[in-house]
Amino acid sequence: MSTHTIVWLDHQEARVLEVQPEDFDSLTVRAPEKHIHRHPKGASEPKTHPEDEKRFFHDLAQALAATQEVLLVGPGAAKLQFIKYVHKHAHDLEPKLVGVETVDHPTDAQLVAHARRYFTAADRMR
Secondary structure, X not given: OOOEEEEEEOOOEEEEEEEOOOOEEEXXXXXXXXXXXXXXXXXXXXXXXXXXXXXXXXXXXXXXXXXXXXEEEEOOOHHHHHHHHHHHHOOOOHHHEEXXXXXXXXXXXXXXXXXXXXXXXXXXHO
């Protein structure tokens, strides 16, 4: 993987884009399909299996293992839940997370442009 990676994350998928100066490579990590074999006991009980999120975040952490810097973006709480997962289970990835931002639903080209601006500014500051 490249040294600069941007990840757009929600609860259904993670779009991983390795950003080079002239090009980018992309990978999508999808959350496990919901195979629910029980009935939730109420509206407040989640309809997903507790291990689904853990498996999804594990797969994402594995996909990011070779990168050096990760900018994590997305529309909701999945970003912070992934960071909590990294703190507990993926300690090697922790220092690689260099930024977290709220971003709605951009295209890949918009994500790449945002990552280039972010990492160019970050590299200049070092």
